[in-house]
Amino acid sequence: MIQQDTSRWAISLISLAALLAAIIPLPNALDILRPDLLALVIIWFAVMQPRAMGLGYAWCAGLAMDAMRGPSLGEHALTYVVVAYIAHRTYLRFRMFPLGQQCLFVMVMLGAQEALLFWIDGVTGHAMLDWRRWLPMVTGAIVWPVVASALKTLASKD
Amino acid sequence: MPALREPGARYAPPRVSTLGLRALALIATSIGLLVVDYRHHELAWIRASLTSAAWPLQSAVHLPSAAWHWFTDAGATRAQLRTENEELKLAARSDQLRLLRLEAVQRENVRLLELLNATPRDAEKSQVATILRVDLDPLRHRVLIDRGARDGVTRGQPVIDAHGVFGQVTNVSPIGAEIILLSDPSHAIPVQIERNGLRTIAVGTGDALRLSLPYLPRNADIKVDDHLVSSGLDGIFPEGYPVARILEVKRDPSQPLASVLAEPTAALDRDREVMLIWLHQRVSAAEAAAAQVLPAPNSNDAPHTSAAR
Numbered sequence: 102m103i104q105q106d107t108s109r110w111a112i113s114l115i116s117l118a119a120l121l122a123a124i125i126p127l128p129n130a131l132d133i134l135r136p137d138l139l140a141l142v143i144i145w146f147a148v149m150q151p152r153a154m155g156l157g158y159a160w161c162a163g164l165a166m167d168a169m170r171g172p173s174l175g176e177h178a179l180t181y182v183v184v185a186y187i188a189h190r191t192y193l194r195f196r197m198f199p200l201g202q203q204c205l206f207v208m209v210m211l212g213a214q215e216a217l218l219f220w221i222d223g224v225t226g227h228a229m230l231d232w233r234r235w236l237p238m239v240t241g242a243i244v245w246p247v248v249a250s251a252l253k254t255l256a257s258k259d
Numbered sequence: 260m261p262a263l264r265e266p267g268a269r270y271a272p273p274r275v276s277t278l279g280l281r282a283l284a285l286i287a288t289s290i291g292l293l294v295v296d297y298r299h300h301e302l303a304w305i306r307a308s309l310t311s312a313a314w315p316l317q318s319a320v321h322l323p324s325a326a327w328h329w330f331t332d333a334g335a336t337r338a339q340l341r342t343e344n345e346e347l348k349l350a351a352r353s354d355q356l357r358l359l360r361l362e363a364v365q366r367e368n369v370r371l372l373e374l375l376n377a378t379p380r381d382a383e384k385s386q387v388a389t390i391l392r393v394d395l396d397p398l399r400h401r402v403l404i405d406r407g408a409r410d411g412v413t414r415g416q417p418v419i420d421a422h423g424v425f426g427q428v429t430n431v432s433p434i435g436a437e438i439i440l441l442s443d444p445s446h447a448i449p450v451q452i453e454r455n456g457l458r459t460i461a462v463g464t465g466d467a468l469r470l471s472l473p474y475l476p477r478n479a480d481i482k483v484d485d486h487l488v489s490s491g492l493d494g495i496f497p498e499g500y501p502v503a504r505i506l507e508v509k510r511d512p513s514q515p516l517a518s519v520l521a522e523p524t525a526a527l528d529r530d531r532e533v534m535l536i537w538l539h540q541r542v543s544a545a546e547a548a549a550a551q552v553l554p555a556p557n558s559n560d561a562p563h564t565s566a567a568r
Binding site for chain 1: 278293295296297306313317319320393394396399401
């Protein structure tokens with residue numbers, strides 16, 4: 102059975118929700134752990150429906166994220182494109198991975214993203230050396246199974 | 260040309276993936292955007308329009324907590340309001356007394372400055388802004404306020420709260436603005452010890468309750484409980500506003516510099532409202548002498564105007 106791709110409207114709505122989840126006020130302890138849901142959504146659509154959305158979508162989502170909270174414009178746009186590129190290149194392999202390995206791979210992608218952000222922050226004079234900035238990539242990998250199954254249900258409803 | 264193909268041969272288009280090319284193009288665009296954002300402030304309208312587009316989302320996130328505050332305010336009982344009213348009256352009376360003295364001192368100060376032929380102090384006006392309940396980044400101390408370019412907010416403008424210096428404006432969109440707090444790790448403010456006038460720099464630590472003073476020599480005259488005020492040397496913050504109180508001074512004999520921690524006087528992590536300050540351009544002594552009058556030309560359009568010369 103060939104699964105129909107989710108409509109662009111639905112994907113935009115889901116991304117918007119993920120974007121809002123990035124700035125909803127949380128208690129400080131949770132705020133530090135807040136996973137980057139938008140990156141997970143981008144990874145999921147790049148892996149499960151590689152034809153639904155291209156890299157342009159990841160770029161626009163990143164730009165929206167920068168407009169919402171980034172200290173410099175374009176950093177999330179750049180890193181989301183890199184993440185989406187890795188996910189697009191490996192989608193056939195990724196789908197075959199067992200869940201644990203998927204989580205691990207997601208963590209690697211998020212880690213690459215964070216490393217790029219770290220570098221861009223440093224170059225643009227917003228250096229942030231606190232080790233806690235690396236925590237969201239771990240929580241992102243931990244919530245990956247939940248996000249993946251939620252997106253699967255959402256996508257199959259359309 | 261299709262005629263050149265052998266009849267019966269299946270046409271298989273070459274599978275060339277443009278994914279890498281597209282990724283490269285988008286990455287190049289992002290880098291261009293980063294450079295423009297970093298270097299060319301004349302192209303700030305790009306950022307302003309993008310952040311204004313994000314504004315509805317940010318306000319939507321802010322709305323529930325704003326509604327909750329409104330609800331608790333509206334649901335306050337008569338007794339609560341009465342006690343609050345009593346407290347406020349008491350505070351207003353003592354403030355009034357202090358203000359009377361302050362005005363006398365200020366007049367005297369102006370007269371002395373005139374005697375010294377010094378430049379007049381900055382006149383200022385201020386306006387209250389509400390902080391949006393939006394989490395920008397847990398490790399960066401930045402907040403959004405509901406005043407923007409249309410209210411006259413500009414980049415680099417100082418922000419204070421009821422207890423001291425709060426931060427400065429980093430980005431302005433037409434409707435809102437982003438403030439960087441004193442405690443942000445990439446923020447520094449020139450300060451002066453109130454007791455002896457020693458000048459140094461207070462740097463943010465990423466903790467809303469701590470500032471660090473990393474540039475004081477080991478033998479510097481500084482004690483716990485000393486008060487730090489802004490020195491005004493940066494041309495951004497007005498001088499004389501309280502910034503922090505010294506919490507801890509460590510002098511390690513093997514280190515050339517003392518390690519000093521201070522606690523900001525402003526309630527950086529608890530405020531819901533802050534004050535924006537407008538400083539009028541410092542006027543040189545000659546100009547001031549030529550044009551004796553210096554009242555703020557536009558100090559009347561803000562609701563909370565306090566023209567202090």
